[in-house]
Amino acid sequence: MSEQRDLVLDIKNLTKHFPMGGMRDTRKVHAVEDVTFALPRTEIVTLVGESGSGKSTTARLISRLIEPTSGEVIYNGKDVLKTQPGGASLEYRGDIQMVFQDPFGSLNPAHTIGYHIERPLLIHKKVSGRKALKDRVHELLDTVGLGPADETAAKFPYELSGGQRQRVGFARALSVEPKVILADEPVSMLDVSIRVGVLNLMKRLAEDSGLSFLYITHDIASARYISDHTNVMYAGRMVEGAPSDTLVHEPAHPYTRLLLSAVPNPHAGLRTQETQARGEIPSLIDPPPGCPFAARCPHVMDVCRQIMPGAVTIAPHHWVRCHLYGDGGESPLPNAANSVG
């Protein structure tokens, strides 16, 4: 746990505002606001939060499918938004890969499984020659447990089940030998019975291949199962970050407690922490000042509706943005190295 961690990705103050579409409409949807976190090499870091909290948008910003409004995406010490202003370079595309939520939408129905995996290999010139290409495709399919490989390669996506398709998604992401995989809710559309298989696949890849994962989920239990560090997002903002076990055992933010109380099969320690918060995520269109959780929070105070709380470090590697902690003033986020640990 040295302070000088080897960070493969360091995200600072990432913000995305979407315009509202209309010609005269100057309102903006604040999808992601001031998101800061770090991804150390060979670790799995989780973003957890309910639908609409900006998790997927964050992943798409990092993979540069959409361009952020402001902020920094520091990859291997360089801010890629500054060094590659016109869009991601091929090298960055190769290093940062993404696995999508919907296995039924992320494979092109018009192409075979083999084609899906061949293309990145050809684009990034990872192999030369048809024989080597075929062998590598088969090797990748075997890696993700989709044997017999030559049969699978000739199939079309509609011939595979959801879990198998998600494995194809991983095989495609792995084909370019990336450094980071952004896994956007990779198991949420899968049957419960095959989720663990996909999660274990991720774990194995992180350990064996030296990959770093950003795992995005709304399921805090799977976050604890798989990841080293968990960050909680709410309404486009990060509200708490801690090592996964700490977060589950000593949740600080009322929203984290709400998430934990929503886990259907809580451990004994959680039963006493029932919270009464209810309601929906607030509108993200030009939100009022103050804490976005104020409307739902059981511990809401006057200050919550006026000032966005700053990040307070309450334990080593554990920080929270809530007026219940600290002096209630607006303090800056701790720097990323501290926040991750």
Added chain:
Amino acid sequence: MSSSVNTALENAQTEVSTPEPPKNQPVRKAKRASGVVGLLLQNRKAAVGAFIVVFYVLVAVLGPYLVPYDPTQIVGRRHTPPSWEHWFGTDGSGKDVLSQTVVGARSSLATGFIVGSIVTVVGILIGMTAGYMRGRVDDFLSTLINIVLIIPGLPLLIVLAAFLPAGFWSIIFVLSVTGWAWGSRVLRSQTMSLREKDFVASAVTVGEGKLRIMLREILPNMMSIVVAGFFGAVNYAIGAQAGLEFLGLGNPSNVSWGNNLYWAQNNSAMLVGAWWTLIPSGLSIALVAFGFSMINYAIDEVTNPRLRSQRQTASILKKQPAKVRRSRATPVLMEGNGD
């Protein structure tokens, strides 16, 4: 004895455990190809449409070698009704109508397919570019599409055809210029919805270029629209070419269905009751249009399961009229023997 049994057993086992892997790919491809074509041919509309279109294509390709007379030569008396010598009779200047109709198929169908191809390619290029790029590019191209769509087609056709030198290629040019916009607009909106799919996003993240994403990721997923648009454009072109030529805006010495009708009109066929000079070309145009429309309906049906199920329901209803209760409630089909 026992050893031979053992080897036989082993052989049997290896046969079972390796189900001929190298054969796998070609078999799969063949199955898939026959799937789409087979599905289309099972459809009665498609079979009828394909039969008509194939018949006329054969007439256009082979006909000019088989016709009894030269369609440009005067071979008989004027306006003779159908007879053994002239199956479809002769026209107002004594030319053989059967030969004219058969030879005219080539010009009409060629115009149709050439214009259809040009219109489809231009429609794909402009529509997909607008739908994929969005922003300024889309604003500009959409405006262009809307302008072409809003200009009344026939007057523009007439004006353009009147200014250009009369001839086969001028008509193709005029029809292409006025015909591409509708397909463009349909493909633009389809591209806009497909580009939001995750498989496009994943193609971007693996580093595919824009052109390749458009042509290899998005385009194959709207082939049914492209093909239907192509047949629609062929139909439009055949009809519009006949219309222009009927108005005298083509090259009147060229033999085509439109020109046949133009000459019939010029020689007052209707006044003298020479119906045989009108019917063959007119009916050919109508039949070809019918054939292409049938194919289009079939494509629509095959790619849109809701229409297919409607047809199935209708056929079940037809077979068992007595068992369906007419009431206000949702109709319940008793013993449905459809699938």
